[in-house]
Structures are given as structure tokens and as C-alpha cells.
Amino acid sequence: MAVIEVDSVSKRFPDGTVAVDSADFTIEDGEFFILVGPSGCGKSTLLNMIVGLEDISDGTLKIGDRVVNDVDPKDRNLAMVFQNYALYPHLTVRENMAFPLRLRKVPDEEVNRRVDEAARILELTELLDRKPAAMSGGQRQRVAMGRAIVREPDAFLFDEPLSNLDAKLRVQMRTEIARLQNRFGTTTVYVTHDQVEAMTLADRVAVMRKGVVQQVASPKELYNNPVNLFVAGFIGSPAMNMMPGDLQGDTLRLPMVEVKLPEEVRSRLGGDVPEKVVVGIRPEHFQDAALLGEAAAHGATFTTKVDVVEWLGSELYVHFQVASDTDVAELADVSDLGTVDTPAAGGDVVARIDPASGLTKGQEAELWLDARRILLFDPSSGRNLLHSGEEE
Numbered sequence: 350m351a352v353i354e355v356d357s358v359s360k361r362f363p364d365g366t367v368a369v370d371s372a373d374f375t376i377e378d379g380e381f382f383i384l385v386g387p388s389g390c391g392k393s394t395l396l397n398m399i400v401g402l403e404d405i406s407d408g409t410l411k412i413g414d415r416v417v418n419d420v421d422p423k424d425r426n427l428a429m430v431f432q433n434y435a436l437y438p439h440l441t442v443r444e445n446m447a448f449p450l451r452l453r454k455v456p457d458e459e460v461n462r463r464v465d466e467a468a469r470i471l472e473l474t475e476l477l478d479r480k481p482a483a484m485s486g487g488q489r490q491r492v493a494m495g496r497a498i499v500r501e502p503d504a505f506l507f508d509e510p511l512s513n514l515d516a517k518l519r520v521q522m523r524t525e526i527a528r529l530q531n532r533f534g535t536t537t538v539y540v541t542h543d544q545v546e547a548m549t550l551a552d553r554v555a556v557m558r559k560g561v562v563q564q565v566a567s568p569k570e571l572y573n574n575p576v577n578l579f580v581a582g583f584i585g586s587p588a589m590n591m592m593p594g595d596l597q598g599d600t601l602r603l604p605m606v607e608v609k610l611p612e613e614v615r616s617r618l619g620g621d622v623p624e625k626v627v628v629g630i631r632p633e634h635f636q637d638a639a640l641l642g643e644a645a646a647h648g649a650t651f652t653t654k655v656d657v658v659e660w661l662g663s664e665l666y667v668h669f670q671v672a673s674d675t676d677v678a679e680l681a682d683v684s685d686l687g688t689v690d691t692p693a694a695g696g697d698v699v700a701r702i703d704p705a706s707g708l709t710k711g712q713e714a715e716l717w718l719d720a721r722r723i724l725l726f727d728p729s730s731g732r733n734l735l736h737s738g739e740e741e
Contacts, residue, residue: 380552669697
């Protein structure tokens, strides 16, 4: 196991493209650390620099106490699991798992011990004599993980390992990866574009956009205290609702209602706050007003027409429209979110409410929003005006 220090690391390609720009963070010993972001954000390039498959243009990379900028991949003692499994089709499961140990000329007895132990942990013992073509995608992914485990590396590196699996198998493999990391306690760096994987697996997450690390924090911190509009919109499913707001003192005017900001929100605002703001409200911070109790005092109630109702058994999603002729430049500039369809402020709003609600499509509904959970963003920079800089 090892600490991995990424100190102002950048990657520039010969044509001048900057794939990673001054990434700066430390991955602690035994930590499950995830790099997440939309396609093309630089997360796989950063992972490849850590493992040694890409040269570092600027900055310093340390694994343990050793600077490894110029160290060959084979000498970094890292094990990588790829998206496409990278198994040798002509070799059996046992031979595939043993291959990295054979290259290092590990004695046969030790090779067999490590392979048998990894196969037992991954439930591959019955498949050791089978070849990859005769196996399912999930089984092949476990073989690829077993090949990494037998090396007993300082760190595991995963490059979108679940992308080729169907939805049900992804959930199963996600659980297996989490259990294995807990069992071995090995430092793990994991790349994904799926924010659900990031939120469920990671101890900490680095959210990347256009080569720049936007925020490094625990999943809970990213969700409750995002540093900017991009992080707020990328983390969460369904995505955070964004709409324009006018702030006058402690009164916030939204397209559908006027809200008095609670003291706990006002106290987090700095002195230099614009009147025009972007307001972020997560779907679960709405509720059917008919189901409210004492919580009603902490928010505002409004009437709207229900456009669409999605009943999922344990959840009910209610869609409604808010009208706005205000375009916000920063919202238009986050079209690479992937999870959020907000080219401009306003539009469709999603509320996740109690499934006991009797709301139906087309009716006039009375909804409530929790004023304590509203987020406010600077429309010019995207900065979260309520960001505390502390874990919540």
C-alpha cells in the first residue's frame, strides 16, 4: 500500500492540447479514490500518468516516498484493470492470472498459492481451466481483477471497469469491488464517468471538467456543499434543478414563488452577493404540501400544473414547468454536464416527493420547497455563494 501524491501535474500534447491542468491532490494510504467527470475531461489521462502509460508534462508524482515521473510502469508496483479486460484469449483463467507473476519470475509454488487464493476470493475456482471466450462479461472482469490482486501491488488502478456490463451486473460488480477493497485495504484509484459509481464506492472523489480538478471531497460533501455549478449539476440523480433568482436582502424571488431565506442560509452568504443569482434546488427538497407537518414553516408553498408523473414504487417524480426569459451564461457553458439538461435557466423542474402523494398528471398541485436546502450560485463565475469549505 502507498500514498500517491499528485503535485501540480499537467499533461500537454504536441499539438498544444492541455488534457490535464495542474492537478493537485493526495490519495491516502488505503483510500478508495475516484476520478469522475464527463467524457474528455482528462480523468483517464491522469490515471495513465499515475500508472506510467503517459508522460507528465509538468509537476511531480510521488508513490510512497519515491518520485516516479521517469520510472517505467513495470517498476511502479501498480496493478491496472482495464475497461476491455485485456485477457489473453488463448490462455486459461489460471494462466491469465499467473501471467504477471511469471514475467517477474516468481517461484511456481508462490504463483500457485496466490492464484488459488485470488480465485477463491473471487469465486473463480471452478473456472480456472476455462478460457475467456467461454465466460460471461462479469466472469472476465473478475479474472482481470484477480490478475491485479495476485501481484500484491501498492495500489490498484481501475479504468472504467464496469462500462461493458449490463445494468444489473454493474450493480453486482460494484458491490464486489467495494468488498474487495475493504478486505485488502489497498490504495485504489478508480476512473468512471458514472457519478452513481463515484458516490457509492469512494472515500473521496475528484470531480474533473475540461482537464481541471473542480473539487476533491467525500461524496456527502460534494452533494451537500458543491464548490460550483458544475459539481452541483454533475453530482446527484435526478440532477439538481437550476433556475434564476432575484435576491433582495433576505428575500429570494424565484419564477414560481417568493422565499424568505432562513437565518442558517443568510449567515453563510458573504458580503459581495449579486442580486441576480442562479438557484439550485435538489428534487428531494420539494414535497406535496398536503403531506407536510411542522416542516412547512421552513419553506414556501406554491401552486403549479403537473406535466408528468413518474411512479417508481418507492419514489414519485413530479415534473412541472417554470417560465423564465433570463439566460444565464454559466448555465449555457456547462453543456458538458451530461446529467443535466439546462441550456438556460428555467424550464422543466423535477420534484421527488413521497409516493403516498395522490398527485396526477394535469392537475393543479400545491408543492412546498425547503428553503433551508436552497443553494445560490454566482451567475457569472458559477461559484457556490454558500460554499463553506468544510465537510458537512
